[in-house]
Amino acid sequence: MTTVAVPAWTRRRALALIERNFMIYRRSVTPLLNALVEPILYLLSIGVGVGMLVGTVPGVDVPYAAYVGPAILATTAMNTAFNQTSFGVFIRMRVEKTYEAILPTPLSVTDIAVGEVTSAMINGLLTSIGFLTLMAVGGLVTSAWVLLALPASLLISYAFAAGGLAVTTYLRDFPDFQYIQLFMLPMYLFATTFYPLSVYPEAVRPLIQALPLYHSIELVREPALGHLSWDLLIPVAYLLAFGSVAMYVATRRMTRAMLR
Amino acid sequence: MVSTHPLVEARDLTKVYPARGSTPEFRAVDGIDFALERGESFGLLGPNGAGKSTTMRMIAATSPISGGSLRVLGMDPMKQGPEIRARLGVVTQDDHLDNELTVRENLHIYGRYFGLPRAVIRERATRLLDFAQLQEKAGDQVETLSGGMRRRLTIARSLINEPDILLLDEPTTGLDPQARHILWDRLFQLKQQGVTLILTTHYMDEAEQLCDRLVVVDHGRIVAQGSPQELIHRYATREVLELRFRLDERDTAAEKLRTSVLATGGTDAEGRVELLPDRVLVYTADGEAALATVHAMSLTPLTALVRRATLEDVFLKLTGRSLIE
Amino acid sequence: MLRVFRYWVTLYRRTWRGSIVINVLNPLLFLIGIGAGLGALVDDNAPAQIAGVSYAAFFAPGMLAAAAMQNAFLEGSAGVARAAGFGAYRSATPTPLRPEQLAAGHLLFITFRVLIASGAFIVVMAAFGLIGGWWALGALLGATLTGVAFAAPAAAWAVGVRKLRHIDTVFRFVIMPLYMFSGTFFAVSQLPEWIRPVSYLLPLWHGVELCRTLSLGTATITGSSVHIAYLLTLAIGGFLVARVTYRRRLHP
Numbered sequence: 001m002t003t004v005a006v007p008a009w010t011r012r013r014a015l016a017l018i019e020r021n022f023m024i025y026r027r028s029v030t031p032l033l034n035a036l037v038e039p040i041l042y043l044l045s046i047g048v049g050v051g052m053l054v055g056t057v058p059g060v061d062v063p064y065a066a067y068v069g070p071a072i073l074a075t076t077a078m079n080t081a082f083n084q085t086s087f088g089v090f091i092r093m094r095v096e097k098t099y100e101a102i103l104p105t106p107l108s109v110t111d112i113a114v115g116e117v118t119s120a121m122i123n124g125l126l127t128s129i130g131f132l133t134l135m136a137v138g139g140l141v142t143s144a145w146v147l148l149a150l151p152a153s154l155l156i157s158y159a160f161a162a163g164g165l166a167v168t169t170y171l172r173d174f175p176d177f178q179y180i181q182l183f184m185l186p187m188y189l190f191a192t193t194f195y196p197l198s199v200y201p202e203a204v205r206p207l208i209q210a211l212p213l214y215h216s217i218e219l220v221r222e223p224a225l226g227h228l229s230w231d232l233l234i235p236v237a238y239l240l241a242f243g244s245v246a247m248y249v250a251t252r253r254m255t256r257a258m259l260r
Numbered sequence: 261m262v263s264t265h266p267l268v269e270a271r272d273l274t275k276v277y278p279a280r281g282s283t284p285e286f287r288a289v290d291g292i293d294f295a296l297e298r299g300e301s302f303g304l305l306g307p308n309g310a311g312k313s314t315t316m317r318m319i320a321a322t323s324p325i326s327g328g329s330l331r332v333l334g335m336d337p338m339k340q341g342p343e344i345r346a347r348l349g350v351v352t353q354d355d356h357l358d359n360e361l362t363v364r365e366n367l368h369i370y371g372r373y374f375g376l377p378r379a380v381i382r383e384r385a386t387r388l389l390d391f392a393q394l395q396e397k398a399g400d401q402v403e404t405l406s407g408g409m410r411r412r413l414t415i416a417r418s419l420i421n422e423p424d425i426l427l428l429d430e431p432t433t434g435l436d437p438q439a440r441h442i443l444w445d446r447l448f449q450l451k452q453q454g455v456t457l458i459l460t461t462h463y464m465d466e467a468e469q470l471c472d473r474l475v476v477v478d479h480g481r482i483v484a485q486g487s488p489q490e491l492i493h494r495y496a497t498r499e500v501l502e503l504r505f506r507l508d509e510r511d512t513a514a515e516k517l518r519t520s521v522l523a524t525g526g527t528d529a530e531g532r533v534e535l536l537p538d539r540v541l542v543y544t545a546d547g548e549a550a551l552a553t554v555h556a557m558s559l560t561p562l563t564a565l566v567r568r569a570t571l572e573d574v575f576l577k578l579t580g581r582s583l584i585e
Numbered sequence: 586m587l588r589v590f591r592y593w594v595t596l597y598r599r600t601w602r603g604s605i606v607i608n609v610l611n612p613l614l615f616l617i618g619i620g621a622g623l624g625a626l627v628d629d630n631a632p633a634q635i636a637g638v639s640y641a642a643f644f645a646p647g648m649l650a651a652a653a654m655q656n657a658f659l660e661g662s663a664g665v666a667r668a669a670g671f672g673a674y675r676s677a678t679p680t681p682l683r684p685e686q687l688a689a690g691h692l693l694f695i696t697f698r699v700l701i702a703s704g705a706f707i708v709v710m711a712a713f714g715l716i717g718g719w720w721a722l723g724a725l726l727g728a729t730l731t732g733v734a735f736a737a738p739a740a741a742w743a744v745g746v747r748k749l750r751h752i753d754t755v756f757r758f759v760i761m762p763l764y765m766f767s768g769t770f771f772a773v774s775q776l777p778e779w780i781r782p783v784s785y786l787l788p789l790w791h792g793v794e795l796c797r798t799l800s801l802g803t804a805t806i807t808g809s810s811v812h813i814a815y816l817l818t819l820a821i822g823g824f825l826v827a828r829v830t831y832r833r834r835l836h837p
């Protein structure tokens with residue numbers, strides 16, 4: 001296939017697209033607050049409400065809500081980033097045709113992809129900061145290492161923003177988003193968000209451990225509970241690899257689709 | 261910097277869309293040659309699907325070429341796309357304005373895509389809003405603009421980087437007459453300022469007003485080129501007689517005309533008769549004389565109109581079909 | 586009205602594969618993920634703590650009612666707004682169909698959809714042994730009624746909505762909190778005393794209670810009558826308002 005080569009000096013132009021996305025956000029904080037509503041509801045109703053019935057998770061000596069909180073933080077970073085590069089990009093690509101106007105500028109398709117993923121990462125970080133603040137206010141922070149959740153949220157956002165972008169290049173129409181839901185919802189429910197891996201039968205565990213959200217949760221929850229170990233490099237490596245492969249697929253497919 | 265080579269030079273330029281599933285291979289552009297000098301205003305004319313937009317996209321370095329060679333501003337669009345695009349202004353067929361932003365913000369962010377400093381953009385945006393007669397709309401959401409205003413904003417936006425070449429793909433399609441005239445006026449002003457224009461259109465009056473040189477394309481190939489006057493001179497007669505007949509008389513009248521001296525030449529060496537679904541065109545040096553001949557054949561047209569030949573006639577002759585199908 | 590209903594059924598037959606994801610799979614995943622998964626922790630900690638049954642048996646009928654609410658709300662709001670904006674209602678406006686027939690037909694269709702989805706969910710509940718007996722079939726009607734109680738007011742409102750974004754907002758700020766705090770995941774009796782009366786006013790709480798008591802076989806005539814009366818009032822009231830708002834939007 002033919003690609004239009006892009007010299008490195010245009011890379012910084014991806015910044016212009018980030019500027020565009022934040023020009024829209026600057027006008028109101030609603031999107032940011034919106035992204036926080038659902039996780040807060042889950043934290044209150046399942047973390048606190050059902051938490052009263054759960055007591056403590058076996059092997060974990062903190063209240064259930066403090067166990068669930070970091071996992072919900074990871075899912076928040078995931079959803080914020082993913083939504084921006086799936087729904088958001090799909091609308092800009094197919095409905096608003098925003099990129100059609102950008103293509104004739106010096107920005108390359110790669111710049112567009114990098115710009116979108118970076119904006120999504122910034123958003124993921126901002127919602128994570130918001131959620132972490134609320135967790136702290138609610139007394140759900142038990143270790144100072146929870147601050148590692150912020151760099152972690154950038155990494156999670158990277159992986160899922162790139163993943164969202166790659167998936168979006170395969171979508172034809174809005175109903176196709178339901179198939180994404182078919183993957184995202186079970187992952188949300190089953191990737192140890194609400195209970196530990198030990199609940200699952202031995203045979204099922206590798207399946208759960210293959211999920212990107214599982215690693216995202218590990219990366220936030222372990223430090224949040226004060227457990228630091230070299231094992232954390234596994235989710236770091238996993239998410240980096242996942243994001244980079246997705247980024248490669250996304251850029252390739254977007255270039256092919258847009259530079260016809 | 262004065263360069264000796266043309267601004268745009270295409271040799272045997274080809275674009276092939278490979279077969280995909282049940283869609284067969286499609287040669288959108290099939291080996292075209294042209295060269296464009298600085299300050300020229302160049303028009304690509306052709307029916308829908310002739311390959312105009314594809315050619316424009318290749319020049320704009322947003323569509324890879326399949327064959328032949330193309331140099332834009334002395335550079336290779338396949339290798340130096342971003343450098344070329346940095347010096348072009350592009351107005352695509354659809355406006356593709358950023359609906360989430362205001363009018364001024366649209367100009368601002370577009371300037372940012374070109375890496376321009378904010379202060380420069382601010383100064384240019386004010387000037388361009390003036391040029392596009394959109395000063396009062398500067399703070400409005402783009403959604404609230406009329407079609408003509410959107411178009412003018414798109415053109416203003418494409419000028420933010422002070423391009424060497426402005427590419428316009430059907431700039432006035434879908435606009436009402438007033439909006440078109442305002443737009444032509446703006447484009448003419450740019451032309452006066454020495455901006456090099458490349459435009460596609462299927463409005464002949466537009467081509468005649470704005471283009472110094474035209475290329476007529478059909479099925480991806482160039483079928484004629486020259487200035488509007490040259491083309492009319494070469495492919496049409498001085499005058500055209502348009503005749504309309506009653507439905508029941510039409511076929512016999514057409515038959516008679518086709519075998520008459522009007523079609524075969526006779527006294528008028530350039531004569532020719534064209535049958536259209538709704539009327540008959542008689543190409544002639546002298547329309548009144550031709551009409552007299554028609555009457556002499558005891559034909560009684562419902563209406564008869566003598567007019568000067570236009571590019572539209574050239575077009576009909578060259579492609580055998582009307583521009584908008 | 587039946588013609589309108591048939592139109593929607595025809596449409597549904599073409600798109601069911603997509604909607605089945607949301608309507609049936611969604612609540613099922615919650616049933617497994619929360620009911621079974623989280624339920625394992627709950628039951629380990631305090632077996633049969635709530636209502637004397639497993640957490641899954643407690644949670645399932647709550648989810649049944651909550652899913653009915655969500656499905657009915659989405660179709661009653663987004664579905665109606667789309668139909669009114671550029672879909673079926675537009676093409677039906679110049680025909681002899683009256684706006685209230687359009688409203689009734691569409692609501693009938695939503696009822697039918699909720700009924701099917703709830704039925705599927707109850708079959709799964711039964712397969713997992715999560716229902717008390719034949720009484721649970723009453724929960725099917727309870728869930729359907731809950732759906733209508735949300736669909737009718739939603740339609741009455743949404744027929745005038747021109748921006749789908751507004752529906753998103755209502756879903757996020759009204760439907761989601763209802764879903765979370767109407768006794769779906771945990772009993773309202775767990776809430777602090779001062780806030781409980783608020784819960785008793787929530788329409789979904791009535792739906793959840795109705796379904797749960799019927800499913801567990803603990804329903805009382807008085808209790809169920811109150812729930813049914815509350816939900817019926819919403820459904821009928823919603824429809825009466827919809828008659829007016831439909832006319833206002835479609836025959837301005």
